[in-house]
Amino acid sequence: xxxxxxxxxxxxxxxxxxxxxxxxxxxxxxxxxxxxxxxxxxxxxxxxxxxxxxxxxxxxxxxxxxxxxxxxxxxxxxxxxxxxxxxxxxxxxxxxxxxxxxxxxxxxxxxxxxxxxxxxxxxxxxxxxxxxxxxxxxxxxxxxxxxxxxxxxxxxxxxxxxxxxxxxxxxxxxxxxxxxxxxxxxxxxxxxxxxxxxxxxxxxxxxxxxxxxxxxxxxxxxxxxxxxxxxxxxxxxxxxxxxxxxxxxxxxxxxxxxxxxxxxxxx
Numbered sequence: 001x002x003x004x005x006x007x008x009x010x011x012x013x014x015x016x017x018x019x020x021x022x023x024x025x026x027x028x029x030x031x032x033x034x035x036x037x038x039x040x041x042x043x044x045x046x047x048x049x050x051x052x053x054x055x056x057x058x059x060x061x062x063x064x065x066x067x068x069x070x071x072x073x074x075x076x077x078x079x080x081x082x083x084x085x086x087x088x089x090x091x092x093x094x095x096x097x098x099x100x101x102x103x104x105x106x107x108x109x110x111x112x113x114x115x116x117x118x119x120x121x122x123x124x125x126x127x128x129x130x131x132x133x134x135x136x137x138x139x140x141x142x143x144x145x146x147x148x149x150x151x152x153x154x155x156x157x158x159x160x161x162x163x164x165x166x167x168x169x170x171x172x173x174x175x176x177x178x179x180x181x182x183x184x185x186x187x188x189x190x191x192x193x194x195x196x197x198x199x200x201x202x203x204x205x206x207x208x209x210x211x212x213x214x215x216x217x218x219x220x221x222x223x224x225x226x227x228x229x230x231x232x233x234x235x236x237x238x239x240x241x242x243x244x245x246x247x248x249x250x251x252x253x254x255x256x257x258x259x260x261x262x263x264x265x266x267x
Contacts, residue, residue: 207244
């Protein structure tokens with residue numbers, strides 16, 4: 001569990017997809033998705049990592065199924081509802097927040113996205129998706145952001161939805177290429193903007209380590225705990241805390257706690 005410490009930030013502004021959505025899709029769909037036993041509109045069985053970080057003020061623009069930019073790939077959530085991409089989320093923040101009142105030295109901007117770009121268009125090269133992410137980061141730089149944390153992609157090939165697919169090795173190669181190019185791009189931004197702190201959270205290594213050392217984390221299954229059919233959710237397991245994945249694409253709240261524990265060290 002996270003141990004109390006004096007944090008450098010009192011505000012998180014979050015952009016991303018279902019990994020960080022604390023109820024935006026739930027509201028957008030008129031509270032029709034995700035349904036219980038998903039937890040309070042989260043794509044998990046409990047609270048998710050972004051709200052486990054111990055930062056008092058969370059401003060969250062993340063939407064399930066969001067891509068990096070709707071102008072590159074339009075994201076759709078269940079029920080075929082369009083959702084704003086990260087670039088559009090950032091634009092909304094810029095247009096609606098009173099930036100004159102933002103203490104940029106005490107605010108950290110967090111971005112976790114990219115996987116849905118490939119989910120909706122598997123032919124996209126990693127260079128295009130990473131550039132799309134960097135465009136959003138540059139938007140934040142332009143308004144005065146001082147602290148930006150970017151999360152890379154977890155192992156796409158290990159999800160219950162993809163594990164048995166013939167393209168799983170292609171997905172692994174694509175994910176590694178995405179993460180490599182993202183790392184290079186973040187290092188370049190740090191060189192160009194030395195007064196801004198850019199932090200890359202390597203979630204790929206974290207999830208890979210959990211997958212390879214399941215017993216050490218109290219995990220005994222890499223299958224999905226829940227199944228969804230025709231918008232009806234079927235609970236397949238009684239002990240979700242021993243699972244990595246709550247469904248085909250999303251982590252259990254137990255894994256979200258481990259993600260938060262590791263992200264917290266970077267704050």
